[in-house]
Amino acid sequence: MAIEVDVxxxxxxxxxxxxxxxxxxxxxxxxIVEMDKLGGTCLHRGCIPSKAMxxxxxxxxxxxxxxxxxxxxxxxxxxxxxxxxxxREETVRQLHNGLQHLMKKHGIQMIYGKGRVxxxxxxxxxxxxxxxxMADGETESVVPANLIIATGSRPRQLPGLETDGxxxxxxxxxxxxxxxxxxxxxxxxGVIGVEWASMLNDFGVEVTIAESAxxxxxxxxxxxxEELARQLRRRGVRIAxxxxxKAETVRRHHDGISVTAAxxxxxxxxxxxxxxxxxxxxxxxxxxxxxxxxxxLKDGFIQVNQNFQTSEPHIYAIGDVIGGLQxxxxxxxxxxxAAEHLCGVGLSGTDFxxxxxxxxxxxxxxxxxxTEEQAKAKGYDVAVGRVPxxxxxxxxxxxxxxxxxxxxTDRASGDILGVHLIGPHATELIAEASVAVGLNxxxxxxGRAVHPHPTxxxxxxxxxxxxxxxxxxx
Numbered sequence: 001m002a003i004e005v006d007v008x009x010x011x012x013x014x015x016x017x018x019x020x021x022x023x024x025x026x027x028x029x030x031x032i033v034e035m036d037k038l039g040g041t042c043l044h045r046g047c048i049p050s051k052a053m054x055x056x057x058x059x060x061x062x063x064x065x066x067x068x069x070x071x072x073x074x075x076x077x078x079x080x081x082x083x084x085x086x087x088r089e090e091t092v093r094q095l096h097n098g099l100q101h102l103m104k105k106h107g108i109q110m111i112y113g114k115g116r117v118x119x120x121x122x123x124x125x126x127x128x129x130x131x132x133x134m135a136d137g138e139t140e141s142v143v144p145a146n147l148i149i150a151t152g153s154r155p156r157q158l159p160g161l162e163t164d165g166x167x168x169x170x171x172x173x174x175x176x177x178x179x180x181x182x183x184x185x186x187x188x189x190g191v192i193g194v195e196w197a198s199m200l201n202d203f204g205v206e207v208t209i210a211e212s213a214x215x216x217x218x219x220x221x222x223x224x225x226e227e228l229a230r231q232l233r234r235r236g237v238r239i240a241x242x243x244x245x246k247a248e249t250v251r252r253h254h255d256g257i258s259v260t261a262a263x264x265x266x267x268x269x270x271x272x273x274x275x276x277x278x279x280x281x282x283x284x285x286x287x288x289x290x291x292x293x294x295x296x297l298k299d300g301f302i303q304v305n306q307n308f309q310t311s312e313p314h315i316y317a318i319g320d321v322i323g324g325l326q327x328x329x330x331x332x333x334x335x336x337x338a339a340e341h342l343c344g345v346g347l348s349g350t351d352f353x354x355x356x357x358x359x360x361x362x363x364x365x366x367x368x369x370x371t372e373e374q375a376k377a378k379g380y381d382v383a384v385g386r387v388p389x390x391x392x393x394x395x396x397x398x399x400x401x402x403x404x405x406x407x408x409t410d411r412a413s414g415d416i417l418g419v420h421l422i423g424p425h426a427t428e429l430i431a432e433a434s435v436a437v438g439l440n441x442x443x444x445x446x447g448r449a450v451h452p453h454p455t456x457x458x459x460x461x462x463x464x465x466x467x468x469x470x471x472x473x474x
Contacts, residue, residue, distance in 0.1 A: 002123045002129070002141040002142065002143045003031060003109070003111070003140065003141065003142045003143065004029075004143045004144075005028075005029040005030060005031045005109070005142065005143070005144050005145075006023070006028040006029045006030065006144065006145050006146065007019075007020070007023045007028050007029070007030045007031075007144055007145070007146050007147075007148065007339070007342065008030075008031050008032075008033065008128075008130055008142045008143075008144035008146075008147050008148070009030070009031070009032045009033070009147075009148045009150055010033050010115045010117070010130060010147065010148070010149050010150060010151055010288065011032075011033075011034065011040065011149065011150035011151040011152055011284075011319070011321075012032045012033075012034030012037075012038045012039065012040055012110070012150075013039065013040020013041060013042055013043075013150060013152050013319065013328075013331065014039075014040065014042050014043075014319070014328040014329070014331045014332045014335070015150040015152075015318040015319035015320075015331030015332055015334055015335040016032055016034070016040065016148070016150035016318075016319070016335065017032065017038060017039070017099060017102070017103070017108075017335075018331075018332040018335040018336055018339075019148050019150065019318065019335030019336065019338055019339040020032050020103070020106070020108045020335075020339075021102060021106050021108070022335065022336045022339035022340060022343075023339040023342070023343060024106035024107060024108055025106070026339070026340075026343040026345060028343060029107075029109075030106075030107075030108045030109070031108070031109040031110075031111055031142055031144070032103070032108060032109070032110055032111065033111045033112075033113065033115035033130055033132055033142060034110065034111070034112055035112070035113060035114045035115065037096065038096065038099050038100060038103065038110065039092075039095065039096055039099055040152055041152050041153070041154075042328040043092060043095055043096060043099070044092060044096075045171070045172045045175060046171070046328075047328050048091060048092055048095060049088050049089075049091070049092055049175055050171075050175070050192075050195060050196070050199070050360075051360055052087060052088040052091040052092070053084060053088055053199055054195065054198070054199050054360050054361075054362075056084040056087065056088075057198070057199045057200075057202035057203055057362070058202070058362060060077070060079055060202060060203065061202045061362065063077045064077055065399070068399060069399060079180075079203060079204070081179060081180050081203070082178075085178070111132055111140060111142060112134070112135065113132040113133050113134040113135060113140065114132065114133045115130045115131070115132050115142075115288065116130065116131050116132075116133070116287070116288055116289035117129070117130060117147070117149075117288060117289035117290060117292055117293055117315075118130070118131050118289055118292050119292035119293065123141055123143045124143050126312075126314070127292055127293040127294070127312065127315070128144060128146075128147040128293070128312065128314055128315050129141060129142060129143045129144070130142040130144075130147070131289075145314065146314050146315075146316065146342045147314065147315045147316065148308075148315075148316045148317070148318060148335070148338055148339070148342075149288070149295075149302060149310075149315065149316065149317040149318070149321060150317070150318050150319045150321065150331070150335065151283075151284040151285070151288055151319075151321050152283075152284050152319055152320045152321060152331075153281035153282055153283050153284055153320035153321065153326060154172075154281060154282060154284055155170035155171055155172060155277070155278070155281055155282075156279055156280045156281055156282045157277070158187065158245075158277050158279050159247070160245060160246075160247020160248075160250070161187060161245060161247065161250065161259070161275065161277055163277055167252055167256070167257040167274055167275065168257065168274075168275045168277060169274055169275065169276050169277065170276075170277060170278075171192050171196070171276070171278055174196065174274070174276050177274075180200070180203055180204070180205055181200075181205055181272075181273035181274050182205065182206060182273050183205060183206035183207075183208075183256070183271075183272040183273050183274075184196075184200055184205055184206070184207055184208070184272050184273060184274050184275070184276055185208045185210060185259070185270050185272040185274070185275045185276070186207065186208065186209045186210070186275075186276045186278060187210050187245070187275060187276065187277045187278065187279060188209075188210075188211060188277065188278035188279040188280070189209050189210075189211030189213070189215075189216035189217065189218075189239070189241070190211075190216075190217065190218070190219070190278060190279070190280065191217070191357075191359050192278040193209060193211070193276070193278040194209070194216060194217065194228065194232070194359060194361050195359060195360055195361050196276060196278065197209050197232065197237055197361070198232065198237075198361035198362045199361075201232070201235055201236065201237050202362065206236075206272075207236075207237045207238070208237070208238040208239075208240070208270055208272065209232075209237060209238070209239045209240070210240045210243040210245075210261060210270070211239075211240070211241045211242075211243060212241075212242070212243055212244065213241060213242070214241055214242055215229065215241055216228055216229050216239065216241070217359070217365070220357070220359075220365065220367060220371065220420070221367065221371040221372055221373070221406065221408075221418070221420040222371070222372070222373060223372070223386075223404075223406060223420070224365055224367070224406070224420050224421075224422050227363075227402075227403060227404070227422050228361065228363070228365060228422060231363055231402060231403075232361075240261070240263055240268065242263060242264050243261045243262070243263055244261060244262045245259055245260075245261045245262075246259070246260045246261060246262065246267075249269070253271075255273065256271055256272055256273045256274075257271070257272065257273075257274070257275055258270065258271040258272075259275065281320060281326055282300060283300050283301050283302070283320060283321045283322075283323070284320075284321060285297060285300055285301070285302060285321060290302075293310075293312055293315065294311050294312050295310040295311055295312060295315060295317070296310065296311045299323075301321065301322055301323040302317040302321050302322050303322075304316070304317050304318075304322050307337070307338070307341040308322070308334055308337060308338040308341065309338075309341070316338040316341075316342065318331055318334035318335050318337075318338050319331030319334060319335070322334075324352060325352055325355050325357065327355065327357065327358075329355070329356075330352070330355050333355065353368075353369050353370070353437065354368070354369075354434065354437050354438050355368070355434075356368040356430045356431070356433070356434045358426075358427040358430065359427075360427060363400070363402060363403050363422050363423050363424065363426070364421075364422070364423070364424070364425060364426040364427050365420075365421065365422045365426055365427075366420075366421045366426040366427045366429065366430035367418065367419065367420045367421065367430070368418065368419050368430060368433050368434055368437055369408070369416065369417050369418035369419060369433075369437055370408060370417045370418040371408070371418055371420070372384060372406075372408050372418070374418075375408050375410075375417045375418060380410050380411075380417060381410065381411040381412060382408055382409070382410070382411065382417070383408075383409050383410070383411040383467050384406065384407065384408055384409075384467065385406070385407045385409075385443070385462075385463045385464060385465065385466030385467035385468075385471070386404055386405070386406045386407075386463060386466060387404060387405050387459055387462040387463040387466050387471055387473060387474055388401075388403070388404045388474070389401045389402065389403045389404060389405070389423040389424065389456070389459055390402070391459075391462070391473040391474050392454075392456060392458050392459045392462070392473065393453065393454040393458075394454040394455050394456050394458070395423065395424055395456060395459070397454060398424055398456075400423070400424040401423075401424075402423060403421070403422040403423025403424070403426070404421075404422060404423065404459075404463075405419075405420075405421050405423070405429075405459040405460050405462070405463040406419070406420040406421070406463060407419050407420075407443055407460075407463045407464055407466075407467060408420070409442075409443045409467055413442070414442035414443050414444060414467075415440065415442060416433070416436055416437055416441065416442070416443055416446075419433035419436075419437070419460070419463075421433075421459070421460070423456075423459070424456055425456055429456060429457060429459070429460055432446070432457065432460055433446075433460060443464040443467050443468075444464065444465075444467075444468065446460070446461065446464045447461050447462075447464030447465035447467075447468075447470070448465075449461065458473075462474070
């Protein structure tokens with residue numbers, strides 16, 4: 001017999017399981033179809049394992065700098081990479097167990113297998129049912145009143161540098177390395193690329209970043225990108241921008257790989273133990289049965305309206321599979337919005353300007369809203385406030401005072417258009433800016449709110465005050 005539910009969700013990543021919980025809270029019968037493990041890419045091959053390793057890198061780098069704080073470490077400081085990996089796996093296991101508990105708590109049925117959307121059949125007069133191929137070869141049918149597609153994304157390939165899992169790696173592949181390489185060439189200076197560059201540099205790996213755009217982090221504020229490049233170079237990371245690779249020059253060696261690229265300074269040959277290709281992600285829409293529906297695609301991404309409905313209103317789609325901001329918390333927010341819409345509760349729509357973006361490199365980077373360049377391009381008369389962390393007492397106390405807070409506003413209204421941070425704990429500090437943007441606060445309202453001293457949060461307040469020339473620290 002087919003499994004009949006109110007809501008079926010194809011994909012158990014952050015968007016999928018969040019939507020499932022929210023629908024279950026509204027009394028819906030919910031099932032998740034997941035082909036691998038609950039938690040998806042974020043928990044098992046992305047956000048969480050990489051951040052666990054970044055934390056180990058941060059601790060290691062901190063110990064190497066301990067003497068500046070008056071702490072003398074007797075003997076040498078050594079990195080046990082096997083223990084780093086073990087801690088990473090324990091972190092993932094703990095969170096995975098917690099998610100499984102949440103599914104049981106909310107009565108959400110988990111169905112493990114490869115799901116495929118089917119058209120009208122004996123089970124349902126309309127498309128949207130799911131045929132599930134189980135690991136043992138058996139099949140199951142799930143018939144929902146509403147379907148949410150949350151199948152996520154996978155690393156995008158770069159023609160001429162297609163990954164092989166041996167010398168040319170994706171971000172999935174690099175997590176499978178059991179020992180640190182001596183050197184690595186990272187192709188792509190976006191979020192994933194700079195996080196891995198920062199981490200591996202802290203672990204003592206020789207790192208080169210090659211980016212095709214004129215600068216790192218081409219989607220972030222120019223001042224932020226330039227500061228990051230400056231700090232990474234100071235740590236010994238080699239950075240090349242405006243790079244075009246010559247695919248025909250790829251040569252594999254017994255202990256590494258080499259490739260030649262055209263740069264502004266002429267052709268350069270790089271040799272490294274591995275190449276990590278990090279040039280974005282593409283949606284998992286192939287092979288999930290969309291051809292059996294009227295769901296529309298554009299450039300491989302599922303097209304949805306403001307409520308995350310596809311061209312078939314009972315079929316929704318969320319997360320990386322629809323494009324937009326390919327972030328775990330964005331997918332979760334979309335999952336909540338979709339679940340509430342199909343349940344007839346909550347507010348419709350999502351304003352992507354209110355979703356923060358975080359980069360967990362050293363230094364950390366966080367932003368929300370428009371960059372200064374984007375705001376000017378949209379015709380705003382822009383006012384900018386900028387305060388260095390060097391002017392913030394807590395940053396000096398912590399010994400990490402590089403970086404700054406930058407606020408972009410509309411000069412006429414005082415509306416906050418964007419907030420950009422690079423420095424200590426930036427990914428935590430951005431939450432205040434997220435609330436400010438969500439509540440449509442003016443910059444002076446945040447600047448005049450009392451911020452405790454000494455804290456890093458003062459950087460945000462002072463940057464707000466700096467717009468009107470009223471900062472007390474610069």
